Amino acid sequence: MTQVDIYPFKKYVLALGSGRDVPPGQSVNERYWVLSPGVWQDTQAPEPPENPDTVSAAARPYLQAYPHQLHIPTVYGECKLVDGPVLLLDNAPIDRHGRLFPTLGAAWAGATPFRQVYWCWQLFSLWPHLFDLNMAASLTAPEAIHVDGWRVRLSNLIPGQPPLQELANLIANLLPKSVPTVANSLQPILDECQDEQLNFDRLLEKLNRVLLSQAMEISLMTEVAGSTSSGQLPQNEDACYPSAVELERSSTADLPSLPRIAIVCDGVGGHAGGEIASQTVVRSLQLQLRGLLAEIAEQEEPLAPHVVMDQIEAAIRVANNLVASQNDSQGRTERQRMGTTLVVAVMIPQRIPTPDGYEEVNELYIAHVGDSRAYWITAEACHLLTVDDDVAGREITMGNSYPAAAHVRSDAGALIQALGTREANSLTPHIQRFILDETGVLLLCSDGLSDHQRVETSWANYIGLIIKNIVSLPAAVESWVELANQKNGHDNIAVVLMSCRLTGQTVVVEEKTLPPLPTQPDMSQPTELTAASKALLYGESEEPAEIDGPTEAKPKRSLQALVLAILLLIAFSVAGVAGMLLWQNLQRTAPPEPQDTITTPDS
Structure with missing residues (x-):
């Protein structure tokens, strides 16, 4: 059973790759209708999409990030066009009308102080997971970070392991649009990201304190x-x-x-x-x-x-x-x-x-x-x-x-x-x-x-x-x-x-x-x-x-x-x-290797 959001009437996917630049209003492979640049509608859903026999290099990072699909798209399908292959992403930051959700930068000024800090918390929490996948650069690209209400959602993954300072710089550039209490609380934390000896867990604790201080207004x-x-x-x-x-x-x-x-x-x-x-x-x-x-x-x-x-x-x-x-x-x-x-x-x-x-x-x-x-x-x-x-x-x-x-x-x-x-x-x-x-x-x-x-x-x-x-x-x-x-x-x-x-x-x-x-x-x-x-x-x-x-x-x-x-x-x-x-300093244990399946008796 698919884990992604299911729209009862229309299925929209995000197209990536060299062959994605099909003009709006065109049909692709007699199945997909191009609604806007990069946003395609699958006119034959819920029929399974076409995929290669072997997993492509472009699709693999999205598959490995599957446990984080609250924030990261999943692979829908792949199709080959004359201009090149196209990777289609499901669970992308697209609303039910086929429009991309606003980027973090576009939504920042109109958001509450709590939401601004909560978005920061989610970005920093995602950092170690994407860093391990060599995809942390996704969190430093303003055009890839979208927000769906309280929820941070990435439109695509970008390879690279930049320093944490680049994420801090992205957020620092938004602080002039924040109220002084948020800007004054976040700036010292962002400044710490320049320290090569940074303790990331301590940084998250400080960010959590700021988040809780803003959440006090919520009852x-x-x-x-x-x-x-x-x-x-x-x-x-x-x-x-x-x-x-x-x-x-x-x-x-x-x-x-x-x-x-x-x-x-x-x-x-x-x-x-x-x-x-x-x-x-x-x-x-x-x-x-x-x-x-x-x-x-x-x-x-x-x-x-x-x-x-x-x-x-x-x-x-x-x-x-x-x-x-x-x-x-x-x-x-x-x-x-x-x-x-x-x-x-x-x-x-x-x-x-x-x-x-x-x-x-x-x-x-x-x-x-x-x-x-x-x-x-x-x-x-x-x-x-x-x-x-x-x-x-x-x-x-x-x-x-x-x-x-x-x-x-x-x-x-x-x-x-x-x-x-x-x-x-x-x-x-x-x-x-x-x-x-x-x-x-x-x-x-x-x-x-x-x-x-x-x-x-x-x-x-x-x-x-x-x-x-x-x-x-x-x-x-x-x-x-x-x-x-x-x-x-x-x-x-x-x-x-x-x-x-x-x-x-x-x-x-x-x-x-x-x-x-x-x-x-x-x-x-x-x-x-x-x-x-x-x-x-x-x-x-x-x-x-x-x-x-x-x-x-x-x-x-x-x-x-x-x-x-x-x-x-x-x-x-x-x-x-x-x-x-x-035991307030107890460290989380690493998850074990994938386990065998749990079987149930035949009915």
Whole structure:
């Protein structure tokens, strides 16, 4: 399955190479229509594009940068023309109307001080990754750096390893268009880039301080809701937090952390193994993360991003070993070993000391293992924040295959890692930090929803329902689940929504609000879709087409006995993770070599 943004009606790609200079309004190879210089429309999408049998030198850097596709384009295809070869890039900084997003320089003066610093943070964070690929020169070329709202996006990669001072000079040239507080804070950091003995990690820490100082002006309110469904399968191996069951189990002491944690797990393994693994990880992580939130709330200084990431990674490893030990104690081997995917979001409230006391800055950390996904959705855009841990992605990143070919392999979707199938030292969780400065919804889901680009093709109908308060968040969750059942239905489904709203914004409340969908609707008899679900499935003003027959709901299994057995071990794990907060200078470990695939028992 492709990881890139999917436009339901038109597919635009960016053309690079000596043969790209085709006049607008011309057709190329009876497939591509030249919209503007370098921007082509694929008139035959979603038919796979043409690619050479072997990977070209021009395409290889983009394949190797595949894990960073939040900022870097991916390869779409290649075509040979009389004037030379053309490399076509997908996930390029092109909007849905076929126009390039503005460059960093063009957008700088009109941006908020926070966004200016956030863009700088992203550029400096990308530097070591692109330097290792011999593509750091991309970050020193003003024409290659574009911005899509908060997100920095490169239009193309440029080979070279210039000194960091060149990136500093690019930003310094923009500072006259910044407010004095930003210019005065950034200039000393940029000046340090001239030092040949520069400590890059220390530089990032100083830049992070400036970023947090600007983020103090942002105040967020969060709300979280989640649900799962067995779909058309006899048992449900997906789990999430929060869910109706977890909310009933929560106490008053849990309420402060409740809207700050969201978890989705998709279990793998036969004989109820996947169900046990997913629920074990959900319950372990939510306990550990609540402890982490409590510890951070008592800190006198904000923790550096790498320190928080280390704590989250440690919690994930503890949860992994809980499942792995279950596998070992039950004698499960190879395909019998149970495991689970994971995507987790935690909103960390950092305390920032000021002369007038403490201010709070909310940092969003997202971690994932496997193919469960996270999307950030606003009224204008849907951003896929994660990259699947599957065979297709591994082959692309290793430079062995073009994406179009990798995604049609018979084993393309096979997982290369999951929680619990191996010991924690073989696990490589992916963890990112974001700071939100806009109202939107974070969507976490299993592949029961994300398959067939269901999110990418439905988000525009969905987002307005939340922002305009037409439906409640729990009702929106159930509508997403119903969408997956109607349009996919081949797998279990888990959905968690975290609504993030800037405080002080005006909310338009409709006079007639829709009633929430039932938590566990009776699917044994034909049911009329709610208005919220119709809006999701067919558009807010469209009438639905004929719907397939209903499916039978399956009872959920209770795992209370298992929970009681592992609660003591989890409690010790929470204490261990909290204690690790003292290790604020802990260095991140390097990721291991690509792993073998995770196979599941035949159904």
